[in-house]
Amino acid sequence: MKTIIHKANTRGHANFGWLNSYHTFSFGSYYDPERVHFGALRVLNDDTVAKGMGFPKHPHDNMEIVSIPLYGDLHHKDSTGRDEIIRQHDVQIMSAGSGIAHSEMNANKDKDVKFLQIWVFPKLANIEPRYAQKSFKPEDRNNQLLTVVAPDDDNAVFINQDAWFSLGKFSKDLTTTYQVRKTGNGVYAFILNGTVTLNGETVSDRDGLGIWDTDSIAIKADTDAEFLLIDVPMQIDAA
Numbered sequence: 001m002k003t004i005i006h007k008a009n010t011r012g013h014a015n016f017g018w019l020n021s022y023h024t025f026s027f028g029s030y031y032d033p034e035r036v037h038f039g040a041l042r043v044l045n046d047d048t049v050a051k052g053m054g055f056p057k058h059p060h061d062n063m064e065i066v067s068i069p070l071y072g073d074l075h076h077k078d079s080t081g082r083d084e085i086i087r088q089h090d091v092q093i094m095s096a097g098s099g100i101a102h103s104e105m106n107a108n109k110d111k112d113v114k115f116l117q118i119w120v121f122p123k124l125a126n127i128e129p130r131y132a133q134k135s136f137k138p139e140d141r142n143n144q145l146l147t148v149v150a151p152d153d154d155n156a157v158f159i160n161q162d163a164w165f166s167l168g169k170f171s172k173d174l175t176t177t178y179q180v181r182k183t184g185n186g187v188y189a190f191i192l193n194g195t196v197t198l199n200g201e202t203v204s205d206r207d208g209l210g211i212w213d214t215d216s217i218a219i220k221a222d223t224d225a226e227f228l229l230i231d232v233p234m235q236i237d238a239a
């Protein structure tokens with residue numbers, strides 16, 4: 001088993017007033033050659049966007065882009081004509097494929113929006129761009145792991161990669177075991193709040209922990225805790 005820990009206070013940081021963003025991996029003006037990606041996981045940004053502000057229309061290609069609102073609502077518009085509101089407890093994915101342009105704005109005029117922006121390298125390149133969004137009941141992840149992104153689960157949003165995202169909200173002292181979904185995959189855990197021990201490594205609020213070369217991960221909530229597990233191929237192989 002191999003592990004790597006990224007403590008919250010070692011992340012890249014950019015504050016533009018309208019956007020306050022923490023980067024687990026190299027992004028924008030933040031570059032660390034030791035922190036470019038974790039397998040197919042390329043970007044994990046922890047973003048706060050001021051009320052009424054946001055990202056104007058900009059292009060992407062050949063990337064799976066996942067947005068998970070933690071507080072507030074996002075307004076998504078793209079070059080296919082799609083116009084959607086993404087709310088807390090929703091998960092959205094955009095397969096940029098051969099090319100798409102989109103904007104993401106804070107849909108609220110009276111409060112900030114906080115969300116995770118996550119990029120994953122695709123399995124197949126240059127596909128027709130696609131979009132998916134689902135709402136998940138928060139109680140469905142109480143003391144259990146809820147799969148919200150998957151290539152093989154109709155209850156989750158589809159991703160063009162052998163990758164699985166799971167959210168958990170655990171009470172103190174709860175334990176479980178996570179089985180890595182595919183041989184050759186690793187798991188990146190991002191702690192939203194609380195303290196969790198995974199295979200003997202303890203991480204807390206906004207810390208990240210990558211684990212690979214193992215088939216399973218023992219999880220113990222040392223406090224009440226919420227976290228995200230991102231199960232991705234460790235080899236990047238887009239075709």
